[in-house]
Amino acid sequence: MKTMHIDWTACDGRGLCAELLPELLTTDDWGYPAARASMGVPGELESAAKLAVDRCPALALRLVVRS
Numbered sequence: 001m002k003t004m005h006i007d008w009t010a011c012d013g014r015g016l017c018a019e020l021l022p023e024l025l026t027t028d029d030w031g032y033p034a035a036r037a038s039m040g041v042p043g044e045l046e047s048a049a050k051l052a053v054d055r056c057p058a059l060a061l062r063l064v065v066r067s
């Protein structure tokens with residue numbers, strides 16, 4: 001399973017990723033993304049997760065393979 005990684009030094013907190021991947025992410029009171037449960041990306045959400053990575057305006061998202 002892959003895991004979504006957020007670079008907090010780059011994220012600008014607009015919450016686009018939470019709109020594109022609501023099953024995995026929500027936003028906190030300041031608009032920064034927060035995991036609903038874990039940041040593990042189930043296979044059925046992988047294409048949506050890749051879209052969120054591609055669309056992040058701050059290039060703050062990465063999908064990493066858990067070892």
Ligand code: SF4
Nearest residue numbers: 011012014015017056
């Ligand atoms: S889309 Fe990128 S910049 Fe916007 S809240 Fe998500 S991680 Fe942060």
